[in-house]
Amino acid sequence: MKVLSGRASGLTYMALAGQLHYTYSSTVNVGSRVIDKLGARDMAHAVFVAVQLGLLDPRRRHGDHAGFAAHKYRGEEPCDDCWEGERAYRRGRKAARRVSKATTA
Numbered sequence: 180m181k182v183l184s185g186r187a188s189g190l191t192y193m194a195l196a197g198q199l200h201y202t203y204s205s206t207v208n209v210g211s212r213v214i215d216k217l218g219a220r221d222m223a224h225a226v227f228v229a230v231q232l233g234l235l236d237p238r239r240r241h242g243d244h245a246g247f248a249a250h251k252y253r254g255e256e257p258c259d260d261c262w263e264g265e266r267a268y269r270r271g272r273k274a275a276r277r278v279s280k281a282t283t284a
């Protein structure tokens with residue numbers, strides 16, 4: 180599922196292997212099994228089938244403030260990616276406040 184959603188969000192097998200601490204070849208193997216399981220011809224087709232089956236929700240976004248807010252809205256604990264994005268967002272807001280204080284003082 181992580182390989183499928185990673186590929187759906189545009190990550191290469193190489194990038195995913197690094198993120199998931201898999202070897203490159205086992206990441207590709209997982210990808211091939213996902214393709215087989217979904218009865219798809221290739222990864223692009225597998226992503227499309229997964230969306231049709233509701234396994235991947237194209238409206239859900241992760242890894243930023245909007246994703247974080249969406250988790251909260253659904254009453255869920257935000258996932259790690261969204262927490263990370265939210266922390267970066269808050270750091271940015273804090274920095275922006277410091278700048279505006281400095282310029283108005």
Ligand SMILES: [Zn+2]
Binds near residue numbers: 247257259
């Ligand atoms: Zn999330």
